[in-house]
Amino acid sequence: MNQYLQADKINLAIDCCIFGFDGENLKLLLIKRNFEPEQGKWSLMGGFLKRDEDLENGAKRILNELTGLDNVYLEQLQSFGNVTRDPVERTISVCFYALINIQDHDFELAKSKNGYWFSLDEKPNLIFDHNDMVEKAIAEVRYKAALHPIGFELLPDKFTIPALQRLYEAIYGYKLDRRNFSRKILSTKLLIDTGEKDNNSTTKKASLFKLDTEKYTSQFNAFHYFMNL
Amino acid sequence: MNQYLQADKINLAIDCCIFGFDGENLKLLLIKRNFEPEQGKWSLMGGFLKRDEDLENGAKRILNELTGLDNVYLEQLQSFGNVTRDPVERTISVCFYALINIQDHDFELAKSKNGYWFSLDEKPNLIFDHNDMVEKAIAEVRYKAALHPIGFELLPDKFTIPALQRLYEAIYGYKLDRRNFSRKILSTKLLIDTGEKDNNSTTKKASLFKLDTEKYTSQFNAFHYFMNL
DNA sequence: TCAAAAGTGTTGCCAATACACCCATGA
DNA sequence: TCATGGGTGTATTGGCAACACTTTTGA
Known part of the structure; x- marks a missing residue:
């Protein structure tokens, strides 16, 4: 004491x-x-x-x-x-x-x-x-x-894959390949296609996705290797 | 104030x-x-x-x-x-x-x-x-x-690759393949073969390695992916 | 009809795995 | 000479990077 x-x-x-x-x-x-x-x-x-x-x-x-x-x-x-x-x-x-x-x-x-x-x-x-x-x-x-999939915390509930890519590019400070990025993210199965489109775009409208919150929480400690450090 | x-x-x-x-x-x-x-x-x-x-x-x-x-x-x-x-x-x-x-x-x-x-x-x-x-x-x-190569901190200055493997196995709680482990560790180029042998062994004596301290410090923040988490 | 951005497919390469074989040592 | 553990080689595979083409949209 x-x-x-x-x-x-x-x-x-x-x-x-x-x-x-x-x-x-x-x-x-x-x-x-x-x-x-x-x-x-x-x-x-x-x-x-x-x-x-x-x-x-x-x-x-x-x-x-x-x-x-x-x-x-x-x-x-x-x-x-x-x-x-x-x-x-x-x-x-x-x-x-x-x-x-x-x-x-x-x-x-x-x-x-x-x-x-x-x-x-x-x-x-x-x-x-x-x-x-x-x-x-x-x-x-x-x-x-x-x-870990923490990037989603910085985005609105509904977001496009190109927006998610811009986020990753901002975090790491370099450009990524669109096609490989999309494949990698979708392969985690953490995203659900809402069927809606992003109307802010002036060209082809990208699909809006949302997080599969159940998978997000259960797989949070899984390792997804979104980036090679 | x-x-x-x-x-x-x-x-x-x-x-x-x-x-x-x-x-x-x-x-x-x-x-x-x-x-x-x-x-x-x-x-x-x-x-x-x-x-x-x-x-x-x-x-x-x-x-x-x-x-x-x-x-x-x-x-x-x-x-x-x-x-x-x-x-x-x-x-x-x-x-x-x-x-x-x-x-x-x-x-x-x-x-x-x-x-x-x-x-x-x-x-x-x-x-x-x-x-x-x-x-x-x-x-x-x-x-x-x-x-990161922090495992070496737990070993003596001179150590064998099998000893390093036992350490990794103790940390993660499962067995690793001897041959792949050796290749992976050596590929980092962080180890220097001292030329000496481990005389404690009762069978074939394993080679004693030491850390390349210069590379260790300079590459500490490199990512070596010793294990798949 | 054109420019800009989104979506999908293909190929080649590298790295990780799963194996087998040989060597050195002391009992 | 045999059991034990150390050292090295190789075939296969799966995932990633690099690349080309098509589609949608508004101007």
């Missing part, structure tokens, strides 16, 4: 890397801080963990405070705990990353909190060690999306 | 899943607690993070306190933060896993601290959420060892 009394009490923060996809580029939701320290600079959305709150719930709360969204794909990335990472006071941050579907939601709440979407190649410099967090989160998304 | 004052202070612990390989089975180093709470029960080696210590350094210190070892392969697994996980006081634990080479060291220090090596299938029930930590760590080691 003594040991608990002797333990140094340390602040525990949570920060969230929030990724989205606008159909073209992979994006990151950042906030312009209107509070000290580092007021006016860009950072990830974060906050302190409450005493009566599980870690995961803390991350959900913080995500919800900015976006208003629930039921979002959310994973713990890792904890960042260098002594000098927070200039104010010793603080450990548990970093999460979220994948959200931009296209089905407006982001009035986020805007009202000084939140803006940035393309990854336009990302401003961030406070503290948030640049490291983002770098690590991108690496993790690439790693994970190559083996 | 106010926010820092308002933040709930929380204990921050570190726990280590320490894996070893005895040539036959994958093993886990556990300690029998001689202090409260849960005195007399088995747990992972752990401790509290100090105020002036980076997370990673805290993990190194805790690992060293039990084993006396430095320069060990150590990775952060994830943080565990359920409200009820520690019955004494709200405590977040950042869990690390270590891979160490059992065969080149005695473990007198560990023994003196009530540390014992367990085969995974003989693992006793552990305190708090340490069972979850171990489960997650094993999954992570399997995941990672399938793609």
Whole structure:
């Protein structure tokens, strides 16, 4: 018991890397801080963990405070705990990353909190060690999306195969062969053809698919090798 | 600044899943607690993070306190933060896993601290959420060892290919084809034949290899697909 | 009727598997 | 000289990459 009394009490923060996809580029939701320290600079959305709150719930709360969204794909990335990472006071941050579907939601709440979407190649410099967090989160998304079907989290409920391909190309930063991609994705049997067509197109309308959610959950830990890393 | 004052202070612990390989089975180093709470029960080696210590350094210190070892392969697994996980006081634990080479060291220090090596299938029930930590760590080691050459960390500096194969078989729990395994491992060009033979063998002596450390570090993030997951 | 994007088919190659055979060693 | 385990070779196969052609649509 003594040991608990002797333990140094340390602040525990949570920060969230929030990724989205606008159909073209992979994006990151950042906030312009209107509070000290580092007021006016860009950072990830974060906050302190409450005493009566599980870690995961803390991350959900913080995500919800900015976006208003629930039921979002959310994973713990890792904890960042260098002594000098927070200039104010010793603080450990548990970093999460979220994948959200931009296209089905407006982001009035986020805007009202000084939140803006940035393309990854336009990302401003961030406070503290948030640049490291983002770098690590991108690496993790690439790693994970190559083996597990997490990409769908970034798309609307109904999406076309070419849209899914553009997403993969955005994540990995290079072009893929249309025909091989389609075959590979369909071979997972995770997609259901809704029979509907994408009317946004000005040329041949692509078929709209949806996730087979049952297979998605049951096969999530199967390895699909969507990409060769 | 106010926010820092308002933040709930929380204990921050570190726990280590320490894996070893005895040539036959994958093993886990556990300690029998001689202090409260849960005195007399088995747990992972752990401790509290100090105020002036980076997370990673805290993990190194805790690992060293039990084993006396430095320069060990150590990775952060994830943080565990359920409200009820520690019955004494709200405590977040950042869990690390270590891979160490059992065969080149005695473990007198560990023994003196009530540390014992367990085969995974003989693992006793552990305190708090340490069972979850171990489960997650094993999954992570399997995941990672399938793609990255971390297995070598568990072996002596010089090792035979059959020994490496037994390690992989222990990690994944099934038998592999000797000939295909050898070809696959050698094709990575990560191994250097020392020219020496393993004299422990009672039949044909296998060649001793060592890691090409330069290639190992430079190609660590290459993907070798040692196993089909 | 033309340009642009979607959908499907074919071929060749490489890499993983499933095998068989030979060699070295100590009992 | 025999049992045990180590080392190497080869045929087959299945999956992936590279490629060409057809279809649909709006302008």
